[in-house]
Structures are given as structure tokens and as C-alpha cells.
Amino acid sequence: MRYRDLPASFRCLPILAVFASFSAQVLALDPPADPLFTKTGNESQWHLPAVGLDAGAKSGWRTVRKAEPVTVAVIDSGLDWNHRDFDWNNLWHNDGEIADNGIDDDGNGYVDDMIGYNFIGHNNKPWDHDGHGTFVAGLIAGSWNSEGIAGINPAARIMVLKALNSFGHTRASYIAEAITYAVDNGARIINISVGGEGLISMQKKAVDYAVSKGALIIIAAGNEGKELAGFGIAALPEVITVGASDHDNRRVAFSNFGPEVDLLAPGIDIVSLRARYTDTLRDIPDTPYQPSSAYVGGDRRYYMAGGTSFSAPIVTGIASLLLSHDPSLSAADLKRMLLNSARDIETPGRDNLSGAGLVDAQAALLASPAFFVDAMISGVTVEQGSDGPMVKVLGTADADQLASIRVEMGAGEKPESFSKGSAPISDSVVDGVVGTIPAASFAGSGVWVLRLVVEHRNGTVREARFRLQLG
Numbered sequence: 001m002r003y004r005d006l007p008a009s010f011r012c013l014p015i016l017a018v019f020a021s022f023s024a025q026v027l028a029l030d031p032p033a034d035p036l037f038t039k040t041g042n043e044s045q046w047h048l049p050a051v052g053l054d055a056g057a058k059s060g061w062r063t064v065r066k067a068e069p070v071t072v073a074v075i076d077s078g079l080d081w082n083h084r085d086f087d088w089n090n091l092w093h094n095d096g097e098i099a100d101n102g103i104d105d106d107g108n109g110y111v112d113d114m115i116g117y118n119f120i121g122h123n124n125k126p127w128d129h130d131g132h133g134t135f136v137a138g139l140i141a142g143s144w145n146s147e148g149i150a151g152i153n154p155a156a157r158i159m160v161l162k163a164l165n166s167f168g169h170t171r172a173s174y175i176a177e178a179i180t181y182a183v184d185n186g187a188r189i190i191n192i193s194v195g196g197e198g199l200i201s202m203q204k205k206a207v208d209y210a211v212s213k214g215a216l217i218i219i220a221a222g223n224e225g226k227e228l229a230g231f232g233i234a235a236l237p238e239v240i241t242v243g244a245s246d247h248d249n250r251r252v253a254f255s256n257f258g259p260e261v262d263l264l265a266p267g268i269d270i271v272s273l274r275a276r277y278t279d280t281l282r283d284i285p286d287t288p289y290q291p292s293s294a295y296v297g298g299d300r301r302y303y304m305a306g307g308t309s310f311s312a313p314i315v316t317g318i319a320s321l322l323l324s325h326d327p328s329l330s331a332a333d334l335k336r337m338l339l340n341s342a343r344d345i346e347t348p349g350r351d352n353l354s355g356a357g358l359v360d361a362q363a364a365l366l367a368s369p370a371f372f373v374d375a376m377i378s379g380v381t382v383e384q385g386s387d388g389p390m391v392k393v394l395g396t397a398d399a400d401q402l403a404s405i406r407v408e409m410g411a412g413e414k415p416e417s418f419s420k421g422s423a424p425i426s427d428s429v430v431d432g433v434v435g436t437i438p439a440a441s442f443a444g445s446g447v448w449v450l451r452l453v454v455e456h457r458n459g460t461v462r463e464a465r466f467r468l469q470l471g
């Protein structure tokens with residue numbers, strides 16, 4: 001056992017250069033043996049089997065044959081890099097920088113930035129005084145060392161970008177600056193488990209820059225139980241916005257919702273690393289919390305908490321695993337693979353509570369990068385046709401290998417069966433008419449549910465539903 005019980009000191013960081021040179025690629029992943037993963041029940045890492053990362057023969061991890069290192073930026077409250085369950089080989093290392101010489105050797109605008117940067121203190125020591133960032137980093141890259149927790153990707157290299165102070169506060173400009181730093185310094189994936197309402201142009205520009213450079217941003221939906229419209233970066237279509245699911249694979253009531261939500265991942269009773277001297281939940285206002293009651297483990301170096309903040313890094317870890325498996329994948333490939341392989345939950349098809357559904361690492365790792373099926377109804381219009389009024393169903397019905405598109409109809413709020421609506425078509429529709437039904441067909445009920453069914457040539461069926469109120 002290797003203890004690094006050192007006070008929060010940056011003096012140990014020059015040693016990182018030595019450690020980082022050991023960062024050989026990981027070959028073939030067998031599931032980890034870390035006790036908080038292998039145990040079940042209370043205070044276990046139940047979120048891993050819930051997303052297809054278990055110890056079984058079909059575990060997502062077993063699909064990864066050659067895990068290449070992947071740089072993952074974590075924009076958060078920093079990192080306790082002395083935690084013995086976080087290996088320095090899982091830290092990003094700035095190869096162009098010479099430590100502690102007071103010179104910006106690589107000319108990136110930041111002096112002595114060896115593992116990231118502290119945008120709050122404007123220095124090169126992104127130490128975590130809050131605990132939130134260490135928890136997030138542990139979910140992505142916690143050490144596979146047969147003790148404590150297991151992170152999702154042992155080949156992830158965390159770039160530590162501190163943009164959240166000890167009270168969980170940040171500024172939009174810090175987030176924007178951190179995104180730009182991450183992109184300029186080679187991060188392929190950026191996790192943002194902080195947010196709030198409003199979007200400043202600097203943030204939008206930073207997100208556009210990340211997209212233009214092929215970096216994928218994964219962000220927490222937020223915990224207000226509110227509609228996401230207007231919630232800063234999380235409401236932008238370019239990112240992956242992640243809400244929280246519970247033990248029954250349902251959306252948790254606090255998880256923000258709306259069409260902006262892309263995926264859910266577990267977000268309650270999540271166990272990860274506890275940064276030294278921190279008790280993250282203690283500083284959150286209006287939360288009944290008994291100090292130190294979230295500590296886990298005999299040595300209290302682990303922590304249990306909930307929130308979409310911890311759902312996002314689960315998706316980030318899985319996205320990074322896809323990249324470790326195949327570094328040639330683009331950000332668009334990753335998003336397509338994650339969304340199209342998700343387990344459909346809540347209402348059938350994409351919905352406002354769970355987006356594409358619950359993230360599934362196993363299915364995502366087996367998915368073809370080209371594979372997609374889209375089904376979406378945006379509304380209806382009524383137009384006069386030669387045989388009387390016609391209801392035109394508007395939306396998108398598309399797939400990389402499309403078999404057929406049809407719209408069905410069922411009477412009432414919760415139809416028990418659906419009957420034929422429009423004639424099937426076999427050409428893709430993007431923001432157009434997906435089906436046309438004679439208005440006379442809607443006799444007999446004031447409320448109907450329209451069901452758009454899109455079938456892929458491999459047999460996958462995706463549907464979307466739309467409530468139609470007549471009169």
C-alpha cells in the first residue's frame with residue numbers, strides 16, 4: 001500500500017515529470033477488483049453496473065482491447081492529487097512546460113502549468129479545497145489498485161482546471177477561459193459539472209471554439225428540477241447535457257429537464273473520492289446535512305453524494321473509454337454513439353425527461369460510429385387536400401440505413417393500441433412532413449396520441465410520440 005499523506009503542497013509536483021514518463025498505454029481491460037466496485041448494496045459503486053460496466057463476461061470494459069491514453073479536462077474545484085486512490089499516471093502532464101522556473105516555457109500564456117491551472121487564484125496550483133472536483137475526477141479515473149473505488153477509464157489523463165472556489169462559486173468568464181485552455185492544450189473531452197442560468201458571449205465563443213477544434217463538452221443538467229431553457233452552456237445543442245437517474249433507472253425529480261437533456265446517468269448515492277479536509281455537502285445552503293455523514297470507508301477518504309454533477313462524469317468516463325478504444329473517433333462520432341446506444345427509458349423514444357435515455361457503456365462500445373436512428377415529431381398542421389382536410393405530421397425521421405417511416409394513431413391520452421395512420425415511406429425526412437393522415441380519421445375522440453415509428457435496416461426501431469388535442 002502506498003500512502004501519500006502529505007499536506008496540500010505543490011512541492012511534490014516536479015516529481016510528476018518522472019511519474020508521467022511511465023504512462024504507457026493500458027492493454028486489455030479486465031474489470032477492476034476494487035472493493036467499493038465489487039461490493040453491492042449501500043456505499044457501493046452501484047452506478048458502474050447500472051451503465052454496463054460490471055464484472056461479467058459482457059462488461060463494457062472487456063470490449064476495450066487496447067486502451068490508449070486520452071486527455072480529459074475537468075473544469076471544477078481542483079484535485080487532491082495526493083489521494084492514494086488517484087494515480088499520478090492518470091494526470092495530464094504538460095510536456096512543453098518546465099516546472100517551477102517561473103517561465104511560461106511552452107508559451108501558452110500560463111506560467112509553470114504542469115497539470116492544468118487555477119483560474120480562481122490565477123496560479124498553477126489547482127488544489128481542491130472543496131472536494132467536488134476530486135469526486136468528479138475519481139469517477140472518471142480513480143485508480144484500479146484493488147483498494148477503494150474504480151474510475152471508469154484507467155487510461156484517462158485528467159487535466160485539472162480549477163474554476164470553482166471553496167464555496168462552489170465560479171464566474172462564467174472562468175469557465176470560458178478554462179474551456180479555451182483545455183482545447184488549446186489537447187483535451188479531447190471536457191467535463192463541466194458546474195453551471196447556472198444565463199450565458200455570456202464569452203462562454204458561447206469558448207464552446208464554439210471547442211466544437212471547431214473537435215473537443216467534446218459534457219455538462220451536468222443541474223439540480224433545480226427546472227426547465228433547462230436558458231441554463232447557460234447546458235442548454236446549448238453542441239454539448240452533451242446529462243441529467244440524473246436513480247436506482248430504478250428513472251429520472252430523479254431534481255434533475256433539470258427539457259429537450260436540451262441528451263442522456264441520463266446515475267446521480268444519487270454515488271461513491272467516489274473525498275479530497276482531504278473537505279466535506280463538500282456541508283457548504284451547500286438549504287440542505288439538511290449532518291457534517292461528515294457522507295464520509296465512506298474506515299479511513300474516511302471516500303464520499304457519497306448525489307446530483308447531476310456526478311452523472312456528467314459518468315458519461316465523460318464512458319466517452320473517454322470510447323476514445324481510448326478508438327482514438328480516431330470524432331466528437332460527433334462520440335455523441336452519436338452515446339446517444340444512439342442509450343437505453344430508452346421514461347416515455348418511448350427521445351423525451352424531455354431523459355433525452356435519448358440511460359447511458360450504456362457496453363452498447364456504446366459495440367456501436368458502429370455511423371449508426372443512428374432519429375425520430376422526432378415537432379408539431380402538426382392541417383391543410384386542405386383534394387379529398388378534404390389532411391393532418392400533416394411534422395418532424396424528423398432519419399437513419400444511416402433507413403428501412404421505413406410510418407405514423408400511427410391511438411385514441412385517448414394513453415392509447416392501448418395504435419392503428420395505421422399515414423402510408424409508410426422510405427426516404428429520410430429532416431424537419432419536414434413525416435406523415436399525412438385524413439382529418440376524418442380522427443373522428444371519435446378529442447385527444448389522440450400520434451406515434452412516429454422509424455425502422456433501421458438492422459431492425460432497430462425508434463419512436464416518438466405527440467399528443468394531439470382536437471378542436
Ligand SMILES: [Ca+2]
Pocket residue numbers: 097103104105106107108109110111112113
Ligand atoms: Ca505554460
Ligand SMILES: [Ca+2]
Pocket residue numbers: 097098099100101102103104105111112113
Ligand atoms: Ca515553466
Ligand SMILES: [Ca+2]
Pocket residue numbers: 034085142143144145146147148149150
Ligand atoms: Ca481504487
Ligand SMILES: [Ca+2]
Pocket residue numbers: 344345346347348349350351354355356357
Ligand atoms: Ca425515452
